Amino acid sequence: MKILYGVQGTGNGHIARARMMASHFARRKVDVQFLFSGRPADKYFDMECFGDYQLRKGLTFATVNGAVNSFKTLLEAQPLQFVRDVRGLDLDGYDLIVTDFEPVTAWAGRLRGKTVIGVGHQYAFGYRNVPQAGVNLRNRLIMKMFAPVTHRLGLHWNHFNAPIVPPIINPAEKRAGVVGNHVVVYLPFENQQRITESLKSFPDTRFIQYSPELVDSQDGNISLRKTSLHGFKRDLCSARAVMCNAGFELISECLHMGVPVLAKPVAGQSEQLGNAAALQALGHARIMYEYDPAIIADWLSHPEAPRPQRYPDVAAAICDWLLSGNWHDTSELVESTWQLALPAGHRVFST
Template identity: 40%
Template structure:
């Protein structure tokens, strides 16, 4: 099958999960052409698996100091460029468009009446799952940023809906996992300023914090260890840590739950997806949330034990089988099968 696959380049979660599905689809013999939008080509890291791929401007959501800025999001929106990219996109022979929250391929599928499939966490919100109140604009953007005809939504729990488990990197299924180091904490708060994170973590010197974010080079400052982005280094630290402090995105919390790490989420203010994720995390009893960089909440969380691993099934295998079947109306059957192999659910 000839597939056009669109990836939202903003944040590493979309790239991480799409990397695995693109690999699986190509292994299954499909011809997959990839578009990445929302981030400049020179800012993309570890995307070799997608080659050959094209980069387009698309649209992205803008935030400042841990808070969504809808005004700046609208200011940076180049609608003329978006429409031009859609018009110039070659879809000849395309039998299916898959979009991981990429508006360019989503719009091209609608304009040209090509079957489309949404892949990712955002597409779970079309079903009955925990949803934060938010504002009308935030909900509209979530549901209409990159819509599709069929949806392979992902979540940490099925909520008795036709959605799939998170996509976990293959290396995190290996039996020879690293020994967990008690008191080692992985910190990934990309929407926060490093100075603010430093102030939050400095008093807790009995713990070792490995902080990934806006730093130019790796450096150690006592119990604070600042790291530039490296997928392999990040996964090594994730395997070794006993807890994760991160924004309330989807991919990293899913990996942490898979491995049995305790979780403290800081949702991006005004971003309804992250606020809903924090709500779901607490409702499920899987972790804690803080709505600002709160030292008192961090202190309580640091004393908690680790949790039992959830050990999610390899969801891309079930999703790729569903895609390849051509029977896309049979989504519930494939979604249910993806959870049945997981005794934790």
């Protein structure tokens, strides 16, 4: 089987999932062509596992100071380039198209009548039991039409009585035997200078602040770090707590290891607002909807560690499901993956 696998590259979470999928495809000797869109070519890093991958402009949401900016989003959209990318994508020779909310591959497959499988967190929001917030007609249309698929497989922290599976994380990744005294800060959609200055008001706490726009340096009690794969993972596994936006993948890794989280959803971003609602409903993390030093101070004084969720190797199970060709039926996949999770992952919400 030859697979075209599209990955939304705006955030690192989609790419982190793709790394796990790439590893399992390689073990099964599956021929996979990866395509990424959503960020400039020079902003990708640690991509060796994807081989000779393709890049496209794609579509993404522009943010300013922690909130979605509609005008900037439209200004940067380049719809004609998107249409050219969709129409120019060669789908000949592929047996299956898989997309993790990547629009070029999804629309190219749709327009040519190909089977497109959506595997990703966003595909969980189509079920009514999944917590949602900040959703209006525009957001519903975006979630439905941004990367349309033939069959969908959503990922989330709980099954919410819906046919979705646990997060794709690396189950071998464990919290360090000796936890450090630092707090990892990853708020890439915020003003980084503002974050740094704010963190200086907590001189007794050591912070490691990550962002793609930072340069490795030290500023008082704050270690500034440019986003990287291995350095970030090392600091994450030994962190006493994490402060981040309400993206799915990083918080999944924290929940897997039982790391306390303070999450700030991006304003106007319905996925992150829905994640915040789910975290509150599950009791898994503290939420601040506006950047507020008072909330940070209270959280730092007693960060509550969630019970480690110990998610199973979901990527391996999804690979086998994709290769089976039985894409109409997810029941066995859903049941088997949740059975492998610890009881904390089995909290059932009433329909």
